Amino acid sequence: MQTTKDYVKLFFKQNKFVAFVSALVFIILSTTYxxxxxxxQVIFDYMAGNSTYSFESILLMLGGYLFVAASLFMVQRSVYPRFLEKAMNQYKEAVIKKLFKKSYSDFLITNSGTYLSVLTNDCERILETYLKNIFEFIQNIIMVVSSLTLMLYYNSLLTIIAIVIAMIPMVCSLLTARSIATREEQVSKTNESYVSLTKDILNGISVIKSFKVENEAISRYQNKSMQLEHTKKMREQTFTxxxxxxxxAYMLTQFGVMxxxxxxxxxxxxxxxxGMILxxxxxxxxxxxxxxxxPRIYGGMSGAKKLITKMSDYMSNAKRRYG
Structure with a gap:
């Protein structure tokens, strides 16, 4: 039986080199910050008459930086979307193949709306909150390291003060991030039942009209839709x-350092x-x-992994789960 880790590995199957180049580009771009x-600092010190660099040297710096940045973005345009495309294609292919390996009786145990949700909404969330966040996570970590290194070079005392100021809000943010994963799972489960009901209503519209139960169908649909949107609202509130x-943390530290x-x-x-202060x-x-x-990235990735785990559970042998 395939585990969550096995499905995650599918993102990188015959896709490691493209993933590596994409990660490398993100790393270099984060250091350019x-x-x-x-x-x-050089420009403002030059304006104040404290710089050891000439005006021509500053222009060369700017030109070199812009050239390197443009080159990196061109490479990113080529490799990053390619990685995402292949990763999701391989994941979806594995899911649909696993689905067809299930016996018909096992397939019927789970509502088809659940599988629709797994192959549509969940895949979109996995792309946005897991695959893309892998590179965003790397970029943010490298950005912290490179920024912190230069800050320590400028003034270690001011760096320590700035970090201390930012610590308390950062801890609060990390603690609240755990709830994002829970909200993602709740939205996914609610979306499953919503998709399932919508599918049943559309497939059975002739029966509904024959028995003149349109109002009951509309009422059930509205209730399920309201439940889904309420769950989404709770997720957005958690993100907020x-x-x-x-x-x-940003405002407190920024003004404090200034x-x-x-x-x-x-x-x-x-x-x-x-110039150094600037x-x-x-x-x-x-x-x-x-x-x-x-914290948002961590919470999103945790939530996406729960979606993968849920899918893995659905694709496992139904008799083993229910029997």
Whole structure:
């Protein structure tokens, strides 16, 4: 019997090289974020008359950066969509093959609407919240590491202060992220029954009209639709709470670093310049954005894995599950 891990491996079957190149592009692009901050520092220090770089050197930096970034985006355009396409095709192919291996009696135990949901809504959620988030997760981690490295180079004391300020909201955000996976599973299950009922109503519309039970059918449909939309609303509320925690961390740390940095320059503590403070604040985005995004990404990926597990359970031997 295939496990969740086996189905996850299908995403990378004969697709590892494309996945590796895609991940490499995301990694390099995430490091360029720190380079932008450094270039900003050079430009503002040049404006203040404190830079050791000439105007021509700065122009060369900008031109080189733009060329590299454009080249990376061209490579990303080629490999990243190709990975997603092959990964989902292989996953869907495995699911449909597994479905046809089930006996007819086993197939009838589970409502066909469930299989429709697995092959449509669940696949879309897996693509958006698992496959795409793999690369977004990598990008955010590298962004944190590269930003933190340059921040420590600028001023270790200010870096430590900034991290301490951001810790409490970050912990709150991580704790609330776990509920995203639960909400995703609830939406998936509710969608199954909704799709199943909709299919039954459409297939049996002649019978419904014959027995003149249109009002009952409409009432059942409305109730199921309201239940589904309510579950989706709860999911969005959970996403909002998780995002709000990250946003609070962003604002608190951003203003905190700005005020403390201004105080350090005013009191001549360390060798910080106005350009460095500006770069430092921009680098904070390279930490705060992941703080805001990682809990959502983690929750989404956990929820998607639950959908894969659910599918694996449906595709397993029905007699073993119910008998």
């Amino acid at each position: 720190s380079i932008v901050s450094w270039i900003m 709470v998780v995002s709000a925690c990250g946003t609070i 005020v403390i940095g201004a105080w350090m320059i005013h009191e001549h503590i360390g060798t910080m310049t106005a 770069a430092f604040i921009n680098l904070m985005n390279g930490i705060l954005q992941p703080i805001n995004a990682l």
